[in-house]
Amino acid sequence: MVVPEDGTVLRKWRITNRRFSQLKAAFVLTGVFLLVGLVSMISLAVMYGKLKEYKQYNARLLDATSKLKGIATRLEKYEERERKLRKIIGSDFQLPTAMQTDQVTSESRQTAQLGDRNSDELGRMITRQEDRMRLVPSIWPVNAWSISKGFVNTGNARTDHYGIDLLAPKKTSVFAAADGKITFSGFDSEYGLMIVIDHGDNYWVTKYGHNGSLLVKEGDFVKKGQAIAVYGGSDGNTTGAHLHYGMFYKGKPENPLDHLPEKPGVKIAQQLNTK
Numbered sequence: 001m002v003v004p005e006d007g008t009v010l011r012k013w014r015i016t017n018r019r020f021s022q023l024k025a026a027f028v029l030t031g032v033f034l035l036v037g038l039v040s041m042i043s044l045a046v047m048y049g050k051l052k053e054y055k056q057y058n059a060r061l062l063d064a065t066s067k068l069k070g071i072a073t074r075l076e077k078y079e080e081r082e083r084k085l086r087k088i089i090g091s092d093f094q095l096p097t098a099m100q101t102d103q104v105t106s107e108s109r110q111t112a113q114l115g116d117r118n119s120d121e122l123g124r125m126i127t128r129q130e131d132r133m134r135l136v137p138s139i140w141p142v143n144a145w146s147i148s149k150g151f152v153n154t155g156n157a158r159t160d161h162y163g164i165d166l167l168a169p170k171k172t173s174v175f176a177a178a179d180g181k182i183t184f185s186g187f188d189s190e191y192g193l194m195i196v197i198d199h200g201d202n203y204w205v206t207k208y209g210h211n212g213s214l215l216v217k218e219g220d221f222v223k224k225g226q227a228i229a230v231y232g233g234s235d236g237n238t239t240g241a242h243l244h245y246g247m248f249y250k251g252k253p254e255n256p257l258d259h260l261p262e263k264p265g266v267k268i269a270q271q272l273n274t275k
Helices: 017-089 109-133
Strands: 146-149 164-167 173-175 180-188 192-198 204-209 211-214 227-231 243-249 252-254
Touching: 180 204, 192 211, 192 227
Parallel strands: none
Antiparallel strands: 146 164, 164 243, 173 227, 180 192, 192 204, 204 243, 211 227, 243 252
């Protein structure tokens, strides 16, 4: 029964026991549905938070896996270069030892974090090794089409030729065979305009003689493949334009042809390989 304050007509409703039971059941069902809905919303919120966390976790795993794949590729290339260098130079040439890394799995967050650290550390170690490999002369110093004179080392300083003479088109760039410091850049009475590069603690030294012009000065640091001179000179004790390229390992002359990659099409007018 509803009684208005202004004394107007009363409003009355009669609810039978049956109707009251129905209303009570409706209220109970409504409460149950609301409770289930609330619990479902809380569960969905928790699941969404975990899903977001799993996505981030999965992204870290994918990133670690991608890093390891890239590192594995770089490691294979490094090991291939190391095998070639050891075959050429011999076992006395010291290179960093091979490394191992743990396999990244998806078993736990700790494993993923460990994989991230391992892959980052491995990447830094390979980068250091690759930097060291850049100190080893291993590229042609000029785009040569012929070798006019080869390496000679018989112990007779008057007739020996500690290097090879390369013929190339005039005005061609002369490149540094490896990273290093310019220890000489100027005129030499025997090799004309010459450049000497120390590639680290005098382990490797390369010489470039009879240049047309010089692009670097003493004290400069150069990168492997960087242009250091222009081909085309004939100053000094020479009979024509060519580049004299010499390699020295621990102070001893080395035949550059033993360390240069194969270059199809290069003609060898004279190749004396006497040690």
